[in-house]
Amino acid sequence: MRCSKAQFLIELKLDNELPKEKGKALKLHLENCPQCRKYEAEARKLQQLLSTFPVREFPSWLHNSILEETVKHERKRMLNSYIVRWQTIPALIAIVLSLIGGWALGKTAYIRVNPLPDNASVIYSNQVSQTDSLNLVVFGESTLMEDLFYQISEDYK
Structure with a gap:
């Protein structure tokens, strides 16, 4: 030991x-x-x-003071927990709205950059037979990334 x-x-x-x-x-x-x-x-x-040595008695006024302070502290703690809970709701709403906004913006922005031609389904079916559709996302006659980079480079000329 x-x-x-x-x-x-x-x-x-x-x-x-x-x-x-x-x-x-x-x-x-x-x-x-x-x-x-x-x-x-x-x-x-x-x-x-x-x-x-004699044992000193604990003052009763101090006991009551300590109890009052603990009650005040408990009230503050409960209030803070409610505030924290209510702050998460607006944060979650902001996250959901930003995700929805980003999805909607992406969906509408690409159509303006590269609108689909009228015969897109025919072109797409021809290209699927020529290329692997898992590796290439095709809209019209070119890939999504090529069109975006082409459009951006055209804007800076």
């Missing part, structure tokens, strides 16, 4: 809170360790010295 654990057990023993099974191990340690025996003697002396 380490001395730090033995010192903790000595304090429990002096407070009459030491379990019997740990008392045997402590007794064995105290037989072999002079430092812990000295610690036990000093702790007993300190306990006897402290027992001679």
Whole structure:
């Protein structure tokens, strides 16, 4: 047993809170360790010295003051939790609206940049037979990315 654990057990023993099974191990340690025996003697002396002092009574006004402060603190804590809960609702609404707005903007912006020709289904079916449709998204006669980059480069000329 380490001395730090033995010192903790000595304090429990002096407070009459030491379990019997740990008392045997402590007794064995105290037989072999002079430092812990000295610690036990000093702790007993300190306990006897402290027992001679009168126990001061806790002031009742302080007890009531502490209870009032805890009630105030509990009210503030509850109010803060309600505020935090209500702040999440506008944040979630803003996220949903931004997602919907981004989807709508993307859907309408691409049609303005590269409108589909009238015969898009015929062109698409011809290109599907010529290319792998999983690797290439085709609208009209060119890919989506080519049209966007072409349109952007045309705007800067």
